[in-house]
Amino acid sequence: MEHFSKQFTDCNGNSCRVTWWKIKGNKPGPVLTIVAGQHGMEHVGPGLLPEFAEEMAKGDFSGELRICANANPFALLMDYEYYPEKEDLSKINDYYYSLFRHNYCPWGLGRDTAQTLYNMNRLWQREGDLGVAGRITAWLWEDMVTGSDIILDLHGHQHPALIYSGEGTDFVLSAMSGIPRLVMEDPSPDNWSAGDLTHQAYLAGMKSLCFEFSVQHARGEFEFEDGKRYLRNIMKGLRMLDGEIIHDHNIWKIPFNPPEDKKGILKAEHTGRLRFFVNYDDEVQKGDLLFVIRDVETGKVLQEGRAPRWGIVGSLTPYTIVKPGMFCTYVPVPELLLAAGTPATKFEENWWQK
Ligand SMILES: [Zn+2]
Structure with a gap:
């Protein structure tokens, strides 16, 4: 395992070292690059990648792995999405995190209210003075990403593992991973x-996939083995590792749903305590009971939430006490990308040389 690292200094003289590893397999094959830790509150990828790299360092695979587990140590050490180097960093002491305040930002730079270039994952291949985060992405692009065949970028959302997919998503790659759903x-x-x-990797001619684990601001050890399995599945599909890829669950593709897709949304009609009977990615039939809302004073059922159509459970509100008009759940109509028990398609032999 070869180590490459470089020291970076912010505008106030604070320094951090960024490291990536190169691991060569014992046979020729593609170059697979895995990045995690661009966003400082998404710790599952950074947590599992050192273990994954050590397991792979025995070298019994084809091709080459390049792994950067902690792309943004400045932000990771703060446990915050990005590193606002020009702001008053002491304000982070007033910050507290909760599921319900996802967009709260002590500097008024919340992700829905401002598009800040402190956000490392908006700086790839961008021109101009982009601060310390931009100098890190420029270095990683030049030394690590360039020359890769496939890029995986690991993040953390607030739902079970999923792939967020934009233009250029490779559906074969996403079905082989085993991540239960692909959201367009x-x-x-x-x-x-x-x-x-x-x-940017897609624009540069590489295959690429961004996926999200399910917790932020938490270690998330419960997902480490799943995460490592997703990576090994992808390596099998790329023929870097031997073996079939068979998942024990369906892989769903959820089409891009603009906000007008109101037919699948269920809202609270009463004030009360919400109780769900389903979980993310459960397949439901029209009329299935999804939740009830009970009165807090009497315990009586005030509302039964039933599936408005066939679909899967796409979203569950984090709120326990709900009020009339509040969003509870969403049932999108998905497409089956790969059925449970069906072997996933692999890439052709030597595809990376074509
Ligand atoms: Zn992220």
């Missing part, structure tokens, strides 16, 4: 969104 994004990213690693 707006097919036309704006200039800001287009600065993400997987989009």
